[in-house]
Amino acid sequence: MKKSQTQYVRPDGRNADEGRKVMITPHFVGAADGSCLIETGKTRVICTASVERGAPPFLRGTGEGWVTAEYAMLPASTGRRKRRDGLKRDSRGVEISRLIGRALRQAVDRSRLGDVSITIDCDVLEADGGTRTAAITGGFVALVLAIQKIMAEGQLKESPIIRQVAGISAGIVDGQALLDLCYIEDFSAQTDCNVVMDESGKLIEIQGAAEGMPMAVSELQTLLSYAQKGVHHLMEKQREALGEAADLIGQKPTLVIASANQHKVDEIARMAGEKYRVVSMKEMGFVDDIVETGATFEENAVMKAETVCKALGYLTIADDSGLEVDALNGAPGIRSARYAGEHGDDKKNNQKLLADLAQVKEKDRTARFVSAIALASPFQKTRIFSGSCEGLIGFEEKGTGGFGYDPLFIVGDKTFAQLTKQEKDSISHRSRAMAKLKDHLG
Known part of the structure; x- marks a missing residue:
């Protein structure tokens, strides 16, 4: 990809491999089994975890539990009113819901979850890019807090959380690889990716597309390197928000x-x-x-x-x-x-x-x-x-x-x-x- 003659300057002055400021507030919704508010720059997402007895029909009799997710954007989250979903859900929201569910199921050994379904609801309060990866990162915190609660209630003897999961965006804007795109950068990106990893740096999912010119393998490698650095920082923030509950991650069964x-x-x-x-x-x-x-x-x-x-x-x-x-x-x-x-x-x-x-x-x-x-x-x-x-x-x-x-x-x-x-x-x-x-x- 041909790079521009001048160095791209980011709207908020960040370095190319620098993520936005992150804040995770745990227990944001008191009525939920687990919850948090995650803020990455101006993007803000409420993540709640709801635990229900009984697995979906396709898992009944297997002894395995289930983790799924639903994603939605509040009407005013983008600055211009977005219609609420009716009987027919927004196809983008459905696709993102499936991504979040797939990613968070990687965090759990479902054979140790029991006859339980956990739904992670991710509601975007304000969108400024990276809402789906923020939902995954915050959704993991809500999930762990829900597990902590049902363990305290005696429903589980030990934690089924086998790995830590977080996600971040990366892309190429004006010929330059960047981490954690805000909306302006995402809108003008020649290439954008969403990367989900575990604590060892292994990939759980990559969503990416070259919307301008094709992307070189070397450029993808740069984006993944940036993403690994960003995910590591996000995981530190997850553990800070979880406090003692972070000890539930990766326990030996x-x-x-x-x-x-x-x-x-x-x-x-x-x-x-x-x-x-x-x-x-x-x-x-x-x-x-x-x-x-x-x-x-x-x-x-x-x-x-x-x-x-x-x-x-x-x-x-x-x-x-x-x-x-x-x-x-x-x-x-x-x-x-x-x-x-x-x-x-x-x-x-x-x-x-x-x-x-x-x-x-x-x-x-x-x-x-x-x-x-x-x-x-x-x-x-x-x-x-x-x-x-x-x-x-x-x-x-x-x-x-x-x-x-x-x-x-x-x-x-x-x-x-x-x-x-x-x-x-x-x-x-x-x-x-x-x-x-x-x-x-x-």
């Missing part, structure tokens, strides 16, 4: 492990990684015995996960696993932990297994560890993830690591008890089931 077996708790926690705050049911205050009456690993896992999830209200996983030996018609199976009679007596269980296989040749001592992991949610149906690991049962215990039947279970030339934790995690039945669970969680 809690994952409760429904097991009294500390070895199993430690192993699952290690496999779960850093994305979750992993705690045992005991740490959360659940100490009741769960009677496992299921006929399969899957039934027992579901029973444990759902019992603890219902009691504590957090995402819960439970593993039911055991050893299946072919020469014993699948025994010990679901009775693996109490094969010798007493629950959890590894030494006696191993002794009984060796005794039962005393007359079985090596080639016939095939076996597998099986794991069924149930994921129970306060909002969604319980899911099951399975994994297995094939091996042989040895003639004597070897190794000092692991637990349960690990000293007897041979994979390759080593027992599970002879492997390092990392080696075992790479092939075990439980790690394979956990990998499927983690893929599901994303």
Whole structure:
């Protein structure tokens, strides 16, 4: 694009990469579940969040919540009266409403929102350019404040806000790249863009068009660089307005492990990684015995996960696993932990297994560890993830690591008890089931 011979001077004297003055006033509408007034230069937008029980029809039965938005300009917002929407909504307002909704849904893990719909209403009091990006930036503040309120009311245990979202405009006026266009600049721009990003600088949405000459890729890169700087500043303003509520952004979700077996708790926690705050049911205050009456690993896992999830209200996983030996018609199976009679007596269980296989040749001592992991949610149906690991049962215990039947279970030339934790995690039945669970969680 050919640049003008003279340097463009902005109407308000700002630098090319400088945004307008921003003010965000939280709790602007007392009756709303969350609200703010956002002012960017002369543009002023009221953003309110309204929480309603029940998800839209297309989400019913899924356990997922919904976030949507509506955008409108007050009649006198542009200096010349704009007709109010009647039965037929203004097509521009509909398009902007969809943009705001798409952007703010990126801020929320809807699987942790529950059977709830949140509507973000964005009403433009005064328009001087950048109303849609101001609505996104202010709408995020209103959304977080609404989440804070319903958490205080006990409707949610923890925050589903997974990322911060803000938007800003940029464009090319008289051959020069500019950030945060006011109306005069927007009206005469050869190119204008609306850019929505998260706190890491990743793009959520770009709306852009070259209304004059085509835009060079290098010019787009300049606009995006300016936008990243502007969004960073807006996010600082969002956090200032939110105060303590800003702590609700990006919290690690809690994952409760429904097991009294500390070895199993430690192993699952290690496999779960850093994305979750992993705690045992005991740490959360659940100490009741769960009677496992299921006929399969899957039934027992579901029973444990759902019992603890219902009691504590957090995402819960439970593993039911055991050893299946072919020469014993699948025994010990679901009775693996109490094969010798007493629950959890590894030494006696191993002794009984060796005794039962005393007359079985090596080639016939095939076996597998099986794991069924149930994921129970306060909002969604319980899911099951399975994994297995094939091996042989040895003639004597070897190794000092692991637990349960690990000293007897041979994979390759080593027992599970002879492997390092990392080696075992790479092939075990439980790690394979956990990998499927983690893929599901994303």
